[in-house]
Amino acid sequence: MPGLAMIRQIEAVGFRAWPATSVHYDGTWAIRMTAAHPSKRLNSINPLDPADIRDIPVRVERAAQRFRAYGRRPVFRQSPLAPPELDDYLAAEGWGRFDETIVMTADLTAMDFTGTIDQIPLRDIGRFVDASLKVHERDTVLRPGFSELLNGIRPAKGMFVIEEAGRPVSVALCVQDGAMAGLFDIATAQKNRRHGHGRAIVASALKWASKHGAKTAWLQIETANAAGRALYESFGFAEAYRYAYRESPES
Missing domain, CATH: 3.40.630.30 (Gcn5-related N-acetyltransferase (GNAT))
Known part of the structure; x- marks a missing residue:
């Protein structure tokens, strides 16, 4: 697997190539919302720093509220930039894992x-x-x-x-x-x-x-x-x- 710097570069160009209508940041979590299109990449919470683990339960709920306001079910997109502690928390809370995707270069x-x-x-x-x-x-x-x-x-x-x-x-x-x-x-x-x-x-x-x-x-x-x-x-x-x-x- 490439280093985090290369992953961050790919993630950044990916966001620009597939732009969401609205992007809100909570710390280093990028909350991407697009009411007019159902793509998961356009409608997901994207953690971008493995070290950003403060107040996970509060921030998960805060991000989820944004999705509910759009009438959508909250979704996290978990790349290697997501903290393992966040993934463990979501799993323990019953958030189902699906659609594993490979990034190829x-x-x-x-x-x-x-x-x-x-x-x-x-x-x-x-x-x-x-x-x-x-x-x-x-x-x-x-x-x-x-x-x-x-x-x-x-x-x-x-x-x-x-x-x-x-x-x-x-x-x-x-x-x-x-x-x-x-x-x-x-x-x-x-x-x-x-x-x-x-x-x-x-x-x-x-x-x-x-x-x-x-x-x-x-x-x-x-x-x-x-x-x-x-x-x-x-x-x-x-x-x-x-x-x-x-x-x-x-x-």
């Missing part, structure tokens, strides 16, 4: 993009949102919230779509923040899988980021996604660290 300078298509990213956010919702088979009710999220990204972003017969079959979002490039929203339509679309769109996104000066690529993938992990490992990605969520037992 790769050296972009070591990748060979020979033969990779120079795909031009979309500039039309609405077109990308529509393509993403179709490929992921998500409800169109998420369209306004996802559009707002994309509009809020301040670093350079590349929105990639592969189409067949006028239909989107694969999507990827790449956010380049200085020397770091993050991959998000990667998916291929169910009936179009195993045709190389995922590999092609990831390669195009990484090539774009590399050409714009990124040196390190990173992404997040749930541990259960074995096929996705195999794809990324073939590009040279390796596990950097893991995080998981803890959700309040309240109904």
